[in-house]
Amino acid sequence: MTGSFQRPGAEPFTERTPRVVAARKLTRRAERDKTGRFLAEGANAVEAALEYGTVHELFVTDRAAATHPALAATAADAGVRISPITDRAADGLSETVTPQGIVAVCSVVDRPLETVLPGARLVVVLVDVAEPGNAGTVIRVADAAGADAVILAGDTVDPHNGKSVRAAAGSTFHVPIARTRDVPAALAALKTAGLRTLAAHGYAETSLETLTFDAPTAWIFGNEAHGLPVAVLATVDTAVKIPLYGKAESLNLATAAAVCVYTAAMATRR
Numbered sequence: 030m031t032g033s034f035q036r037p038g039a040e041p042f043t044e045r046t047p048r049v050v051a052a053r054k055l056t057r058r059a060e061r062d063k064t065g066r067f068l069a070e071g072a073n074a075v076e077a078a079l080e081y082g083t084v085h086e087l088f089v090t091d092r093a094a095a096t097h098p099a100l101a102a103t104a105a106d107a108g109v110r111i112s113p114i115t116d117r118a119a120d121g122l123s124e125t126v127t128p129q130g131i132v133a134v135c136s137v138v139d140r141p142l143e144t145v146l147p148g149a150r151l152v153v154v155l156v157d158v159a160e161p162g163n164a165g166t167v168i169r170v171a172d173a174a175g176a177d178a179v180i181l182a183g184d185t186v187d188p189h190n191g192k193s194v195r196a197a198a199g200s201t202f203h204v205p206i207a208r209t210r211d212v213p214a215a216l217a218a219l220k221t222a223g224l225r226t227l228a229a230h231g232y233a234e235t236s237l238e239t240l241t242f243d244a245p246t247a248w249i250f251g252n253e254a255h256g257l258p259v260a261v262l263a264t265v266d267t268a269v270k271i272p273l274y275g276k277a278e279s280l281n282l283a284t285a286a287a288v289c290v291y292t293a294a295m296a297t298r299r
Contacts, residue, residue, distance in 0.1 A: 041113040042088070044121040049114060052088065052134055053121050058187050061137065067189035069133045069201070070123055072097050077199030079103050083136040086110045090119050093130030100131065109133075124191040137189055138206055142180065142215065145205040146222035149177035151293055152247040154219070156212055156261060157183040158282065160253055164188055165196025166283040167250065172200035174294035181208045182215040216264050219247045226265040228257055229285055233268035237289065240269065242296035248289050253282050 042049050052068065054060040061067045066085065069078045078084050079100065087104045089111060094101050104111055114122075119130045146152070153171040158164050164186050171179045181188055188194075188208070194201050209215050219226050224247040227240075249265060251257030262268050271280060271288055280288065 041091070041115045042118055043115050044118045046114075046118070048086070048112060049088070049118050049121065052086070052132070055134065056122075056124060056191060058190070061187065061189050065137050066134055067137055067194070068122060068191060069135050069194055070125070070131070070191060071129045071195060072100060072131060073199045074194055074197075074201070075100055075131050075133045076103075077202040078133045078135045079107060079109070081202040082138060084109050084133045085136070086112055086134040088112050088114045088119070088122060088132045088134075090114055090116055090130035092116070093119075097131060104133075125195070138201055139181075139188065139208045140205055142207040142209050142218055145178035145180070145207045146218055146224070149222060149224065150245040150297065151176045151290070152178045152180065152219065152224055152245075153286065153290055154180045154182060154215065154247055154249040155185045156249060156257055157252040157255075158185045158250070160282075161186045161190040161193035162196045163253060163282045164190075165193035165198075165201070167286045168193070168197040168204060168206065169200040170283070170287045170290055172197075172204040174290045176204060176290060176294070178205045178207060180215055181206065183210060183212045212258075212261060213264070216249075216261065225267075227289070228262055228265040228268045229271070229289055230257060230262060230268040231270055231279055233270040235267050235269050237269050237271050237292060240267075240292075242293045246293050248286070248293065250282060250286050250289075 055068050119128045122132045153176050168179050224245045226247050228249045
């Protein structure tokens with residue numbers, strides 16, 4: 030570590046340093062829920078966290094500091110504690126095969142449901158989604174499409190999961206996120222906010238290309254293996270299928286979400 034980022038006379042933190050040990054516990058959901066903090070790993074996520082989130086500490090290796098000097102400088106200017114770490118400590122904080130050596134401890138980003146819906150025109154809802162990579166990718170899609178909020182309902186994976194944060198590539202900090210285990214309450218809140226509710230469903234009678242998007246819309250997506258519960262399909266305004274022109278039987282969750290959300294987003298920007 031060079032320049033102003035090195036603590037005078039101090040060696041980099043190791044995997045046994047108490048602050049590193051405490052940070053490593055944030056890879057577990059129970060610890061994230063307990064502390065209200067999570068880890069953002071990699072340059073994209075750390076850059077977004079520094080600009081849009083709340084960062085409590087930045088762990089960085091010598092190599093990462095040399096590779097991303099602007100990030101370390103931004104953190105220093107913001108008064109964020111910068112802690113140099115060894116490569117082995119970085120390995121312990123990482124959930125990837127090839128750690129980048131830069132990890133931020135951040136405040137969780139989810140907000141109360143009632144705060145993200147007023148005025149929203151495009152909302153993405155995930156119900157019982159199990160795979161963190163899918164959740165992160167859909168958050169990234171929602172961000173890119175200009176969605177106003179992402180709601181994770183039911184037993185959907187924690188968006189602060191390391192794999193989800195990496196898949197979101199910084200979008201975890203860009204788009205408002207709300208979580209609720211109460212799916213009926215989430216659906217009721219969407220309707221109260223004046224949003225038309227569309228459920229992605231492979232066996233629906235209504236096909237995507239027949240829709241018009243002249244009203245605020247909430248797209249709802251279900252579990253990767255089981256889709257949306259019958260109760261949800263019975264509650265939404267319209268169940269919608271994506272037309273398949275080739276021989277593929279279906280699209281995966283993230284791809285289906287990209288098609289549906291972008292169809293709505295582009296229609297409202299013509």
